[in-house]
Amino acid sequence: MKTKKQNADFLHVGVKLLAWYKIHGRDLPFRNTKDPYKIWICEIIFQQTRIEQGLNHYNSFIKRFPDVETLANAENDEVLLYWKGLGYYSRAINLHIAAKQIVENFGGKFPENYDDILNLKGVGKYTAAAISSICFGKAIPAVDGNFYRVLSRVFADDFDVSSPKAFAYFSELVLKMMPENEAGYFNEAMMDLGSAICKPRNPECEICPLNKDCLAFNLGLVQNFPVKTKKTKPTDLELIYYFVEFNGDFLIRQRKEDFIWKRLFEFPTEIPAAFEEFIIHHKTVLHKLTHKNLTVQMYRVQPDSESVFRSFAEQGAFSIVNVEEFHRKSFPKPLENYVNSIF
Numbered sequence: 001m002k003t004k005k006q007n008a009d010f011l012h013v014g015v016k017l018l019a020w021y022k023i024h025g026r027d028l029p030f031r032n033t034k035d036p037y038k039i040w041i042c043e044i045i046f047q048q049t050r051i052e053q054g055l056n057h058y059n060s061f062i063k064r065f066p067d068v069e070t071l072a073n074a075e076n077d078e079v080l081l082y083w084k085g086l087g088y089y090s091r092a093i094n095l096h097i098a099a100k101q102i103v104e105n106f107g108g109k110f111p112e113n114y115d116d117i118l119n120l121k122g123v124g125k126y127t128a129a130a131i132s133s134i135c136f137g138k139a140i141p142a143v144d145g146n147f148y149r150v151l152s153r154v155f156a157d158d159f160d161v162s163s164p165k166a167f168a169y170f171s172e173l174v175l176k177m178m179p180e181n182e183a184g185y186f187n188e189a190m191m192d193l194g195s196a197i198c199k200p201r202n203p204e205c206e207i208c209p210l211n212k213d214c215l216a217f218n219l220g221l222v223q224n225f226p227v228k229t230k231k232t233k234p235t236d237l238e239l240i241y242y243f244v245e246f247n248g249d250f251l252i253r254q255r256k257e258d259f260i261w262k263r264l265f266e267f268p269t270e271i272p273a274a275f276e277e278f279i280i281h282h283k284t285v286l287h288k289l290t291h292k293n294l295t296v297q298m299y300r301v302q303p304d305s306e307s308v309f310r311s312f313a314e315q316g317a318f319s320i321v322n323v324e325e326f327h328r329k330s331f332p333k334p335l336e337n338y339v340n341s342i343f
């Protein structure tokens with residue numbers, strides 16, 4: 001199969017893709033700018049969030065933090081709050097750290113050099129390539145899962161996309177297709193085709209601009225590509241939380257551990273043995289993270305007096321909040337859902 005791609009005219013396919021993009025590319029707010037700050041924010045937000053879901057978040061994030069300096073000077077909690085609803089909070093933490101790096105190391109001006117961009121906290125090769133090509137016109141392919149999928153199909157290429165060598169392999173292939181001086185548009189075109197037409201499931205081959213050249217489509221083998229051999233098996237993890245409340249107030253604290261949900265807020269994870277008599281309800285919540293299947297045991301605890309409630313808060317250095325204050329902080333999704341189910 002690997003040899004079939006020699007029949008295709010790489011550049012011809014790239015030119016076709018670009019022509020399609022110039023007419024059908026999505027008109028998104030960050031498409032009308034070459035401001036590297038905005039492109040960076042959008043790349044990070046849309047890494048794990050669909051455009052339709054993340055657009056309002058992108059707009060409000062940019063409105064509140066319009067430039068690197070504003071973001072760098074913000075409180076971490078506020079950055080997390082503006083990330084609420086997007087999940088994968090480590091992205092927001094890294095954005096904040098990287099904004100500080102830019103202020104400290106580059107005087108607040110976004111670096112232009114690919115390696116400098118790559119050295120920013122939380123920026124991988126894909127994001128660095130997207131910023132370099134879109135904002136600074138560098139001929140660097142922003143290769144991600146969309147590229148792997150489209151290229152594997154167009155060239156009926158059985159190179160294993162889960163291989164550590166996939167990035168280098170597909171980057172080389174893309175460079176052969178990329179029309180000169182059009183790297184930014186080309187990368188955006190590939191993103192749009194991969195997310196709107198050549199989708200992982202049910203690709204819309206009938207309306208695809210590349211269908212005449214696509215080997216997988218013409219051979220009736222679309223479902224065979226991309227080839228992926230390695231599957232990451234999620235691990236199971238059990239967590240216990242105690243929702244300790246009194247008269248609508250409850251206890252929280254900020255997570256510190258460099259593990260899941262770093263820096264988000266949570267409820268107590270243990271209670272004194274004497275508190276067990278105050279447990280009034282128990283619920284098991286199942287929640288999936290990318291590589292973990294969580295089972296969260298939620299216990300609702302109502303101490304019989306305010307002094308008992310407050311002394312536990314003091315001993316455990318917990319903060320006392322009500323539901324309005326709760327909504328001004330960022331919590332893991334299962335905990336947020338739990339509180340919403342109560343109030």
Ligand code: SF4
Binds near residue numbers: 197203208209217222
């Ligand atoms: S023809 Fe189908 S499989 Fe081929 S690139 Fe287009 S959408 Fe993907």
